[in-house]
Amino acid sequence: MTLAEKAYVSLRKDIVEGCFAPDSPLRLADLSERYGMGFSPLREALNRLQAERLVTAESLRGFRVSARSLAEFEDALHARLLVETEALRLSIAHGDDAWEASVVAALYALRRQAGRADGDVDELKTRHHAFHRALLAACRSDWLLDFFERLYAATERYRIPALTAAGPQKRDIDAEHGAIADAVLARDTELAEQLLRDHYLRTATTIRSGMSPA
Template sequence: MGDTIGEVAYRRIRSHIVNGQLLPDHKLKLDRMREVYGASVTTLREILNRLAVEELVTAEGQRGFRVAGVSGAEFHELAALRILLETHALRTSIAQGDIEWEASVVAAHYKLSVAERDLMAAKQGGVDQWVSCDWGFHHATISACGQPVLMKTHSSIFDRFARYHMLAKNFRGQGVVDDHTALRDLVIGRDAKGAVALLTRHIQSGVAHVMGAGHFD
């Protein structure tokens, strides 16, 4: 059975917010959205209320909805939450992951490395594809933790964190490529202490990169 119109519209709107196609504080006009996303006004209201719960949209009472704003303070908080959740899940995955998990990490890293190679060669564009592959790799590294509630919460935090990268609109360069390769090797080598330390530095350097772009207070 196919997805409903509402579910398809929800995924598209959410993706457009995370990927920066709908910018922070953008007024979400229901009549215009009905044309773009092919859903009724009633369905769109339900979707926007759902996204407000995820803190990707702000409800303004009778005045409607806006894309959630951004700030340096929120970005730092999201980074801290990502580190807390992801390092815990990473330790657990390294402790209990099997050979299939290892293979999934290697495969996800290969896909990411191709995206990074292409992005480095082009020197522009393609950041949205990189963010998708980056998510795939980091998700793979923690997928053996066996904690579905943690994984769902991490996914939400990761998307909100990634939105800041998309708004910065530039790639971090060779350093992040090297980080990912080293993280793959530490994970496969079952070096939890080294992997957690590298992951923490990796996320913190991402924050410094985005803040350095000068788009946020």
């Protein structure tokens, strides 16, 4: 793996996880020290992230972490529902036994991690992502999967602060995931789509309540 790729992975992770404040400038000298590399690989990574809308660039004024706003979150959520319901529909239509098995496995792994008291939050997030990706993986559309990844990263930036703030978590998220998996395995397209939609809308409500309507 080249330095530029490492820079891309590290920067992306740190931005999505909120290590840099939204809208804060990403100065090359700082990044160079933080990640222990020269300017070239960092600039390449920043250009890729710019194309993914995680960072913004202004000519001769460098890069910044993309700003967050309630409007952008609502937009990303709406796009996500559009893309993921379609991808889920296709996945249910095309998925074979191996796909079903991978969904079961991803759900199992997610529950296993969620059940641990000594929660490694990082691993939990990875498995949550993996479960949602497994649901769509059989859709046979590289474009829809690409959009899913983009939107997942974009919304993750909003979800994480809401999770750590973790108010009165009345929801049984585990049950929601289970119900989606059941509907998927039963090939009940309509139900699965409805459950997925509700799942996201509930998450959205949680996040909205924790955000100032900037």
